[in-house]
Amino acid sequence: MEYARDPSRHDVNDPVPNSRISLSVLRNWVSLSGLLVAAGGLFSFLLLLALDAFARNANPYVGILAYLIAPSFVALGLAMVVLGLFLERRDILSRREGKLLTFDLSRPRDRRRLVVFGVIGGVFLLVSAIGSYRSYHFTESVAFCGQACHTVMEPEYVTYLNSPHARVACSECHIGPGAEWYVKAKISGLHQVYATAFNTFSRPIETPIRNLRPAQETCEQCHWPKKFAGNMDLIFYHYLADSTNTPYTVRLLMKVGGGDPARGPVGGIHWHMNVANKVEYIATDEKRQVIPWVRVIDPQGVVTEYRTPSFKDDPSKHTIRRMDCMDCHNRPTHIYQSPNEAVDLSLALGRLDPRMPEIKKEAVKALLLPASTREEGLRKIAAALHERYRDDPRLEKTIAEVQAISRENFFPEMKASWKIYPNNIGHKNWPGCFRCHDGEHATSDGKRSIKANDCNACHVILAQGVGKQLENLSAKGHAFQHPGGETGDMKCSECHNGAGP
Numbered sequence: 112m113e114y115a116r117d118p119s120r121h122d123v124n125d126p127v128p129n130s131r132i133s134l135s136v137l138r139n140w141v142s143l144s145g146l147l148v149a150a151g152g153l154f155s156f157l158l159l160l161a162l163d164a165f166a167r168n169a170n171p172y173v174g175i176l177a178y179l180i181a182p183s184f185v186a187l188g189l190a191m192v193v194l195g196l197f198l199e200r201r202d203i204l205s206r207r208e209g210k211l212l213t214f215d216l217s218r219p220r221d222r223r224r225l226v227v228f229g230v231i232g233g234v235f236l237l238v239s240a241i242g243s244y245r246s247y248h249f250t251e252s253v254a255f256c257g258q259a260c261h262t263v264m265e266p267e268y269v270t271y272l273n274s275p276h277a278r279v280a281c282s283e284c285h286i287g288p289g290a291e292w293y294v295k296a297k298i299s300g301l302h303q304v305y306a307t308a309f310n311t312f313s314r315p316i317e318t319p320i321r322n323l324r325p326a327q328e329t330c331e332q333c334h335w336p337k338k339f340a341g342n343m344d345l346i347f348y349h350y351l352a353d354s355t356n357t358p359y360t361v362r363l364l365m366k367v368g369g370g371d372p373a374r375g376p377v378g379g380i381h382w383h384m385n386v387a388n389k390v391e392y393i394a395t396d397e398k399r400q401v402i403p404w405v406r407v408i409d410p411q412g413v414v415t416e417y418r419t420p421s422f423k424d425d426p427s428k429h430t431i432r433r434m435d436c437m438d439c440h441n442r443p444t445h446i447y448q449s450p451n452e453a454v455d456l457s458l459a460l461g462r463l464d465p466r467m468p469e470i471k472k473e474a475v476k477a478l479l480l481p482a483s484t485r486e487e488g489l490r491k492i493a494a495a496l497h498e499r500y501r502d503d504p505r506l507e508k509t510i511a512e513v514q515a516i517s518r519e520n521f522f523p524e525m526k527a528s529w530k531i532y533p534n535n536i537g538h539k540n541w542p543g544c545f546r547c548h549d550g551e552h553a554t555s556d557g558k559r560s561i562k563a564n565d566c567n568a569c570h571v572i573l574a575q576g577v578g579k580q581l582e583n584l585s586a587k588g589h590a591f592q593h594p595g596g597e598t599g600d601m602k603c604s605e606c607h608n609g610a611g612p
């Protein structure tokens with residue numbers, strides 16, 4: 112190591128005039144390391160840009176890595192360079208030249224130092240490359256989407272884990288491939304991080320999600336319309352809210368149908384999704400629960416328009432939406448069970464004992480107690496059930512099960528539950544199919560209406576009731592024996608809301 116200053120330029124005994132100090136980043140460790148950090152940041156930035164450009168899916172969070180984190184390393188590095196120069200200048204001024212560096216490549220010791228520095232630098236660049244590559248993939252992972260912002264995403268993550276899509280990555284449905292969604296995804300990603308950091312996100316998270324990609328690009332990667340075929344045999348177990356929890360089961364043959372004219376008849380429920388048919392509608396509310404206008408364009412281009420008598424507007428003044436999977440399957444994975452459904456399921460599976468008097472009613476009631484935190488909700492459940500079943504040996508097990516239902520379906524901190532996320536499949540608790548199939552939507556000449564209130568249009572009731580009655584199968588379909596008595600012309604969802612009968 113030599114003296115840093117060139118003795119030929121200054122007289123060692125002279126005070127050094129500021130303007131004549133020549134500083135060099137290569138003469139102090141701090142600046143040198145700063146250079147390395149900045150280079151690493153720049154390198155990561157370029158690498159992320161390239162990764163993103165060639166990626167199949169537009170990743171909404173890569174912007175945070177590429178435009179926030181990588182540049183902060185560049186900035187940090189540059190700051191270190193400046194700091195190093197500052198320290199160097201101070202050392203020169205106070206003549207502590209011994210601290211400064213020079214390299215003389217003719218000397219073995221300096222050559223060794225240079226090699227060590229080079230190796231450390233290389234390893235650092237490699238590590239930052241691997242680091243940015245891994246964080247890039249991490250931002251696409253279920254762990255990142257579901258757990259990074261823990262409270263915000265807890266409802267979606269928990270319901271997802273309990274759903275048929277628990278092994279499909281969040282990004283498969285929410286991000287997906289394609290250039291058009293690229294920018295939207297970026298903006299939404301930055302917005303979400305901002306909202307989480309500054310606690311401005313809405314509780315609950317609003318739906319329908321405006322920038323969810325069209326179903327053709329998400330769901331249809333795995334379930335394509337032509338593949339659909341046949342009927343589905345669905346069984347719904349219920350228990351009445353009476354003293355003996357009277358069971359009632361209904362078994363439906365659901366006419367899901369299919370969509371490929373080359374392989375079989377096209378029809379059934381998935382008729383809507385036959386690529387050749389185009390069903391469009393206008394919803395007059397945010398949640399798309401009120402649909403007064405529907406238009407069908409068939410493969411020959413024949414247009415049929417249906418509207419309810421009260422809807423007199425010019426359709427072009429409204430947003431017209433093309434119907435897709437999400438208009439029926441809007442809860443394919445974030446399935447918030449209603450208290451009624453969840454308790455029925457627990458009773459059917461024996462996790463709650465149907466022989467406990469009034470357990471259906473009491474369990475539903477306990478789940479409905481208002482609470483603003485998870486802890487409060489669980490405490491209230493325990494207290495209410497304890498009050499009712501004080502001396503019952505099944506008390507502990509019952510409390511544990513009802514609390515488990517609460518944990519999986521109720522999220523007080525985010526105000527998320529079945530109540531605020533309508534489920535559009537079916538028609539019992541929400542209008543669902545009856546938003547259009549209610550008999551009120553007719554053509555202007557009144558000649559045709561959308562198939563309605565024909566209980567066999569979408570499914571037939573194979574069997575219903577309890578015990579032996581369930582062995583009495585009907586291919587043509589039984590008439591519905593409603594356990595709640597006569598209903599007249601009322602829609603199911605006018606009485607049923609998941610919280611009571």
Ligand code: HEC
Nearest residue numbers: 256257267268276279280281284316318319320441444445
């Ligand atoms: C099978 C496809 C699918 C998967 C997988 C999926 N989602 Fe969703 N997600 C949806 C649909 C459909 C909606 C409802 C959109 C609507 O109603 O507008 C939704 C809604 C949401 C919402 C809005 C609030 C709500 O509860 O409706 C959030 C937040 C969300 N998803 C986050 C996630 C996270 C986090 C994951 C992974 C842990 C995930 N999603 C996995 C399809 C999916």
Ligand code: HEC
Nearest residue numbers: 275276279283284326329330331332333334436437440443
């Ligand atoms: C990455 C592949 C993938 C994507 C994308 C996907 N799904 Fe699925 N889906 C699956 C798998 C796997 C299953 C489980 C298969 C089974 O149970 O037979 C499934 C099951 C289903 C079921 C049957 C559920 C049940 O109760 O058995 C429905 C309905 C469904 N998906 C709808 C959708 C909708 C709507 C979307 C778009 C929002 C979607 N899926 C996106 C893979 C996917």
Ligand code: HEC
Nearest residue numbers: 326330331334336343365367380383384435436439440536
């Ligand atoms: C008009 C409403 C409607 C539309 C639109 C719709 N579905 Fe369905 N789908 C249903 C009903 C009803 C069932 C029967 C299952 C049920 O009731 O839960 C079903 C069943 C399914 C199943 C389960 C089939 C099986 O054999 O397990 C899948 C998967 C599915 N749909 C995917 C889709 C996809 C993907 C789209 C969009 C291309 C779509 N559906 C569009 C109403 C619809």
Ligand code: HEC
Nearest residue numbers: 378379380382392407439536537544546547561562568569
């Ligand atoms: C946005 C309005 C809308 C919604 C919501 C809707 N449908 Fe439809 N559906 C239609 C229209 C329009 C037709 C065609 C009526 C016609 O022209 O005869 C139709 C036809 C049908 C058909 C007859 C298909 C055939 O073979 O001709 C079935 C079955 C059906 N829908 C089931 C369902 C089910 C089940 C749901 C709920 C999961 C549902 N629909 C929700 C608008 C809707």
Ligand code: HEC
Nearest residue numbers: 347361536537538539544548563564565566568569570591
């Ligand atoms: C437009 C199609 C359509 C029509 C018309 C229709 N249903 Fe349904 N129904 C469905 C679908 C879809 C489901 C399945 C919901 C699900 O998967 O959760 C269902 C479910 C049911 C269930 C079981 C609900 C439960 O939770 O136990 C009953 C009972 C039922 N329907 C009775 C009727 C009766 C009675 C009528 C005539 C007034 C009728 N349906 C007309 C589509 C229809």
Ligand code: HEC
Nearest residue numbers: 349350351352353359451539594595598601602603606612
């Ligand atoms: C006038 C109000 C009313 C209407 C409309 C109505 N229900 Fe009910 N429903 C009841 C009552 C009350 C009970 C008995 C509840 C109990 O004791 O638990 C009941 C019980 C049921 C049950 C069994 C218990 C349960 O908790 O699920 C089913 C399934 C059911 N109804 C389906 C339907 C369907 C499907 C429709 C539409 C076709 C419908 N209901 C329309 C009031 C109604």
